Amino acid sequence: MTTRPAPTQVHLETFGCQMNEYDSELVRSLMKQDGFVFTDERERADVILMNTCAIRENAHNKVYKHLSELKKLKQQRPLVVGVLGCMAQNLKEELTDIQPLVDVLAGPDAYRQLPMLIRNAMLSQEEGLYQKGLAVDLSEYETYHDVVPDRTDGVNAWIAVMRGCDNFCSFCVVPYTRGRERSRDPEGIVQEAYRIAEQGFKQITLLGQNVNSYRFGDWDFARLITAVADVPGIQRVRFTSPHPKDFPLPLLEAVVAHPNICKQIHLPLQSGSDRILGLMNRTYTNKEYRSLVERIRAMRSDIVLSTDIIGGFCGESYADFAETYRLVEEIRFHSAFIFKYSERKHTIAARKFPDDVSEGVKTERVTRLFDLQRNISYERNREYLKTIIPVLVEGDAKRSAAQGMGKSDGNITVIWDKRTISSRPGDMVSLAIYDASSTTLYAEGPLMK
Ligand code: 5AD
Ligand code: SF4
Secondary structure, three states: OOOOOOOOEEEEEEOOOHHHHHHHHHHHHHHHHOOOEEOOOHHHOOEEEEEEOOOOHHHHHHHHHHHHHHHHHHHHOOOEEEEEEHHHHHOHHHHHHHOOOOOEEEOOOOHHHHHHHHHHHHHHHHOOOOOOEEEOOOOOOOOOOOOOOOOOOOOEEEEEOEEOOOOOOOOOOHHHHOOOOEEOOHHHHHHHHHHHHHOOOOEEEEEOOOHHHOEEOOEEHHHHHHHHHOOOOOOEEEEEOOOHHHOOHHHHHHHHHOOOEOOEEEOOOEOOOHHHHHHHOOOOOHHHHHHHHHHHHHHOOOOEEEEEEEEOOOOOOHHHHHHHHHHHHHHOOOEEEEEEOOOOOOOHHHHHOOOOOOHHHHHHHHHHHHHHHHHHHHHHHHOOOOOEEEEEEEEEOOOOOOEEEEEEOOOOEEEEEOOOOOOOOOOEEEEEEEEEOOOEEEEEEEEEO
């Protein structure tokens, strides 16, 4: 009698943005269909995959650090190591040459080939050959429309509605690692939203590198988000990440009109200086950005706005930085992600502009923006004191299992003591806010449903 070999155990680690989390769900689905099983324990795995991010230098460094840890594991036992996602795409030469440790590289459009690449790598290892498996071609069409993601979270479900980016902001590597913009068929998206609702998920986040550039035939993003919001059972719909250039009135009206589309918009600013915005190829000016914010707030004064800012971009003078600082002071975002510019291979900025702001100046500018925003976020969050707000319960707080955690409509983290408020993940509860920090709202019982 022959015994079937034990199924191959795969450990998958994900770095980076929500799109990567989603892509990992696609990878798990594709590999499970092929008989692979997944394990949370690195030590038990026959295959370790890293779904990587290349957007900024520290994301990139994190992956290198993890790879060096895997070196030891690989010396102890047979192990196939795969690098997936943006770094696989962007650093294909470097990763195959410098890292003999990596057996498989698969870019964001090549996940369908992954089971085959991994089996080949395992076979070649058994034969002592150590051949590399490489699949890094970008596609103009791949949207994985027929792959049902293997979702683990029971409250939030993501749907990638478009992939890739054609904007070529000069600092950004995404157009090179994820290729051209392409949108997924809206019928498939809406069907998926129905299935997600039936499975009990409460929130859908529509994802895309440039989500509001969505276009499929005569469907634009306003029509798509409306159709998703109309799916019964879905209590919240969010979208990320949009570009400020694609906010026509119908989209703003859709956000305002639908009670279950969250009153929250992430609006990446990047810089407040027209000169720098021009060099960045952002296609809007300081004035245009401000008038978009005014238009949004005129329609809905309680909208929660967040942003991304880059400090120390090529050629950024003190005056340019001061304009960004002033704009942040003026707009008073609820929150902001503030990054030091880091040069990325292949980008327009890397090819055309010297990275000439010193590390010290970048740190100083980013710290000043960060301090400013922290104070603003603190004041903004304290506007919720003594109010009762709807909170979608997600689970335990990261810091302590004695605390519950959920999100406000504006996507602000809310925390409470589980002894005073009893709730389950997926519940929508009304909670009274009694304290607030720059990042968190603190709620108290009794629970008011
Ligand atoms: N350096 C620093 N920040 C960057 N971002 C993108 N590319 C870079 C880079 N090369 C930031 C932008 C973008 C966010 C996702 O990451 O602010 O909106
Ligand atoms: Fe990068 Fe700009 Fe595209 Fe966003 S819009 S992914 S920042 S190129």
